[in-house]
Amino acid sequence: PGRCRSGLGRARAKLRPQDLAALRGVTVPTCEAGPGAGECTVRFEHLRWKTAPARPGGLxxxxxxxxxxxxxWLVAG
Structure with missing residues (x-):
């Protein structure tokens, strides 16, 4: 709370509480290099969840x- 940039705060408000809880414990075990230097592409199905997974789609x-x-590692915007 309070650490999101302005646009992220509005986006966060659109997520269900269960999705927010799931995202706090997600890890990225694998990714594909690119598209740019120092970037990696991650597929939703490759994410590893500590709890029930977040609901895909939307954000x-x-x-x-x-x-x-x-x-x-930060989501490139």
Whole structure:
């Protein structure tokens, strides 16, 4: 709470509480290199969940791109 950029806060409000809880414990065990340098494409079905998975669709795309930033990976916007 309070750490999301303005657009992310509105997007977060569209997710079900169960999806938010699931996203807090998700890990990305594998990805495909690209499309850009230092980026990886992740497919929703490859995500590993600590709890019941989030519901795909809407904000939770079939695939998305992560970009390395320091020791963290962030969704490329």
């Amino acid at each position: 939770l795309a079939a695939s998305f791109v992560l970009r390395g930033r320091g020791s963290r």
